[in-house]
Amino acid sequence: MFEIQLNEQQKNASLHKDGPAIVLAVAGAGKTTTLCTRIANLIINYNVNPKKIKTMTFSRAAARDMKERFIKLFGGQIPNIHDVEFSTIHSFAYSVIRYYYRQKDLPLIIIEDEKEETNKYRILKDIFKETNKEYITEEQLEELLANITYIKNMMLKPKEIEELKNSIKNFSLIFEAYEKIKRENHYIDYDDMLTVAYHILLKEPQLLRGLQNKYDYWQVDEFQDTSRIQYEILKLLVKPNNNLFCVGDDDQTLYSWRGSYPKILLEFPKEFRGAQVYFMEENFRSTQDIINLSNRVISLNKQRYKKNIFTKKDKGLPVFIEEFNNEKTQIETIIQEIKAKSPSNEVAILFRNNFSALPFIDSFHEMNIPFYVREHKMSFFKHWIVKDIIAFIKFTYRPCSLELFNNIYYKLNAYLSKQSIGYVAQQLKEMDAKERENINIFDLLLTYPALKEYQKNRIIRLKYEFDVFKKENTSNFMEFIRRRLSYDEYLKNQDLTSEEVVNNTMGVLEHLARNVTTGLQFIDKVEALRLFTEKASHNKIKTIVLSTIHAAKGLEFDDVYIIDVIEDVLPSASSLNLLQKNQDVSELEEERRIFYVALTRARSQLKICTVKKRFNNSVEESMFIKEVKKFLNITSPKTRPIPKSQKHKVNPRELDISIYKKGTYLTHKFFGKGYISMVNQGIATVDFKSFGVKKIDIKTCMEYKLLS
Numbered sequence: 001m002f003e004i005q006l007n008e009q010q011k012n013a014s015l016h017k018d019g020p021a022i023v024l025a026v027a028g029a030g031k032t033t034t035l036c037t038r039i040a041n042l043i044i045n046y047n048v049n050p051k052k053i054k055t056m057t058f059s060r061a062a063a064r065d066m067k068e069r070f071i072k073l074f075g076g077q078i079p080n081i082h083d084v085e086f087s088t089i090h091s092f093a094y095s096v097i098r099y100y101y102r103q104k105d106l107p108l109i110i111i112e113d114e115k116e117e118t119n120k121y122r123i124l125k126d127i128f129k130e131t132n133k134e135y136i137t138e139e140q141l142e143e144l145l146a147n148i149t150y151i152k153n154m155m156l157k158p159k160e161i162e163e164l165k166n167s168i169k170n171f172s173l174i175f176e177a178y179e180k181i182k183r184e185n186h187y188i189d190y191d192d193m194l195t196v197a198y199h200i201l202l203k204e205p206q207l208l209r210g211l212q213n214k215y216d217y218w219q220v221d222e223f224q225d226t227s228r229i230q231y232e233i234l235k236l237l238v239k240p241n242n243n244l245f246c247v248g249d250d251d252q253t254l255y256s257w258r259g260s261y262p263k264i265l266l267e268f269p270k271e272f273r274g275a276q277v278y279f280m281e282e283n284f285r286s287t288q289d290i291i292n293l294s295n296r297v298i299s300l301n302k303q304r305y306k307k308n309i310f311t312k313k314d315k316g317l318p319v320f321i322e323e324f325n326n327e328k329t330q331i332e333t334i335i336q337e338i339k340a341k342s343p344s345n346e347v348a349i350l351f352r353n354n355f356s357a358l359p360f361i362d363s364f365h366e367m368n369i370p371f372y373v374r375e376h377k378m379s380f381f382k383h384w385i386v387k388d389i390i391a392f393i394k395f396t397y398r399p400c401s402l403e404l405f406n407n408i409y410y411k412l413n414a415y416l417s418k419q420s421i422g423y424v425a426q427q428l429k430e431m432d433a434k435e436r437e438n439i440n441i442f443d444l445l446l447t448y449p450a451l452k453e454y455q456k457n458r459i460i461r462l463k464y465e466f467d468v469f470k471k472e473n474t475s476n477f478m479e480f481i482r483r484r485l486s487y488d489e490y491l492k493n494q495d496l497t498s499e500e501v502v503n504n505t506m507g508v509l510e511h512l513a514r515n516v517t518t519g520l521q522f523i524d525k526v527e528a529l530r531l532f533t534e535k536a537s538h539n540k541i542k543t544i545v546l547s548t549i550h551a552a553k554g555l556e557f558d559d560v561y562i563i564d565v566i567e568d569v570l571p572s573a574s575s576l577n578l579l580q581k582n583q584d585v586s587e588l589e590e591e592r593r594i595f596y597v598a599l600t601r602a603r604s605q606l607k608i609c610t611v612k613k614r615f616n617n618s619v620e621e622s623m624f625i626k627e628v629k630k631f632l633n634i635t636s637p638k639t640r641p642i643p644k645s646q647k648h649k650v651n652p653r654e655l656d657i658s659i660y661k662k663g664t665y666l667t668h669k670f671f672g673k674g675y676i677s678m679v680n681q682g683i684a685t686v687d688f689k690s691f692g693v694k695k696i697d698i699k700t701c702m703e704y705k706l707l708s
């Protein structure tokens with residue numbers, strides 16, 4: 001009946017008909033295939049109405065992919081194949097809420113959209129400000145949101161909320177205030193969709209019964225990423241028959257920070273007495289070399305259930321580790337290799353975070369190579385630093401625009417007051433249109449009576465800098481903005497975002513600025529790139545795929561490149577901090593699972609790529625690379641000896657410094673992070689946050705000598 005010859009374990013699982021069941025499977029074991037086969041089996045062999053089978057997955061993309069896979073496998077055999085429902089638990093919960101609110105004629109306001117007047121970000125920012133009498137930083141907002149998600153998904157009680165590990169001042173008060181505002185105004189955010197739906201189901205037995213009767217069979221894919229609240233919803237829905245069939249792999253739990261709850265896999269048979277437990281340990285996807293390596297990598301995790309993963313496939317091509325000098329050579333080499341491949345090869349470039357994607361997108365754009373980008377958030381294009389850079393450039397060419405000036409004046413180290421800007425606005429109002437077009441905002445500012453001497457000097461200087469830069473009309477605008485306008489200085493002193501985000505955003509911008517000749521060209525390029533990326537996210541041809549590892553979960557490709565496998569990226573800086581501070585391995589193990597998911601996406605060729613420099617900063621290879629090297633028996637080249645003049649005992653590896661331009665950050669483990677304020681004849685004056693100002697001899701480029 002099926003094209004695929006299932007193995008015994010798969011057969012057993014897919015023939016399961018009634019009652020609860022859990023399938024514990026390894027990566028590439030054919031979980032999706034088995035779920036699809038089971039649906040087909042229920043429909044074809046047991047005449048189950050396709051509308052009566054509900055399959056839930058973790059993400060919308062996964063639901064879509066699964067439906068596609070199902071139709072591909074059984075399209076010819078099931079007449080009403082489109083009636084089979086695939087959705088996320090979230091969208092299901094949302095439909096419950098919508099139905100209920102409509103029935104009760106209640107207003108329902110979703111507060112997820114940042115563009116709307118009322119949105120959760122603004123509400124939380126306001127509450128934070130009112131509670132703590134200070135503005136929230138981007139990092140704090142992120143932590144606040146993550147904590148709220150975690151609380152909701154884990155169904156924490158008030159006492160547990162109070163004990164929740166977090167660095168947000170007055171967190172409980174903020175959380176309560178947020179809940180109150182939502183309650184009083186019928187606001188619903190993404191996390192509420194689950195809790196509100198759950199409470200509706202609890203208090204509306206008729207509605208619940210309706211849903212219980214609507215579906216006879218429930219299936220859940222990626223069960224390891226189900227949160228407690230999602231589990232509780234499922235438990236209600238599947239009653240009284242408990243026809244719940246779940247498949248999962250604890251080694252692929254990627255969302256514990258937002259309440260994924262892998263223990264659920266083991267709890268299942270206790271929760272559902274008499275549940276069948278199936279195992280699937282054969283990997284059908286990858287070659288032996290890939291499986292052996294992935295298996296050894298994941299075995300380093302302590303918090304897991306041991307599984308015996310195996311494959312009957314050939315040994316295949318060896319797994320490669322490639323060390324590139326910088327991100328540019330990484331891109332060039334990979335693109336060259338891809339071009340040499342057969343066009344039918346499915347290739348994926350996988351990365352831990354989106355900063356890695358843009359330089360690739362840029363090269364694909366330049367070379368007009370079509371590709372597909374999966375679930376790209378486009379957040380780079382919306383980032384305030386990117387907006388700032390564009391505003392600086394635009395203002396250079398339109399120094400009469402108060403609108404543009406309003407975005408940048410407080411970032412120019414001129415300490416201009418709102419009153420002075422109000423004064424300028426008033427002056428502009430009194431002019432006719434022609435006059436307004438020809439005025440320079442700096443000239444108007446200079447007529448402001450309450451201007452202090454230092455402000456006057458700074459304004460004169462700024463006007464001069466903008467004028468000169470406009471006349472030069474060169475490609476050197478990043479240098480102009482960062483150093484001549486002291487934007488780096490502003491970034492250093494602001495508290496809105498982390499140094500890591502600043503460095504990465506600036507790094508990407510510098511990278512994109514390479515091949516343009518003027519600032520205006522750069523603006524066009526960023527816009528073109530935004531459109532190109534947007535278009536690539538709808539591309540139907542998916543032979544070259546760019547994706548975060550998270551978004552590639554559940555997918556497979558012939559060839560996989562995992563790029564930027566460097567310390568502080570994969571594994572993330574926060575997982576390493578947690579390990580260092582509290583000896584807590586939980587986040588690091590999640591990072592290793594992320595790495596494992598990436599490794600196991602490849603069918604035949606796997607390349608793990610690392611770089612020595614990224615965006616002009618020296619970086620370290622990931623500890624995961626070291627682990628892989630050990631498994632592959634690759635020995636590292638000897639580290640350079642420490643120069644005699646070195647007075648302090650440090651790890652030789654940490655001497656690799658190659659950034660020494662004025663105004664850059666020097667990331668150095670021995671000293672912590674330092675800001676280079678001056679470079680003179682090879683001597684850098686570096687302001688280390690934790691050690692104060694030090695002078696460093698960097699004449700020897702890759703090595704340095706501490707002078708004081």
Ligand SMILES: Nc1ncnc2c1ncn2[C@@H]1O[C@H](COP(=O)(O)OP(=O)(O)OP(=O)(O)O)[C@@H](O)[C@H]1O
Binds near residue numbers: 007028034
């Ligand atoms: N019995 C089988 N014989 C041959 N190929 C199979 C068999 N079962 C599954 N496959 C193939 O193995 C690959 C992996 O299957 P699938 O994507 O369903 O695995 P999975 O368990 O969902 O993987 P993961 O959890 O790693 O995303 C697919 O290409 C699928 O077609």
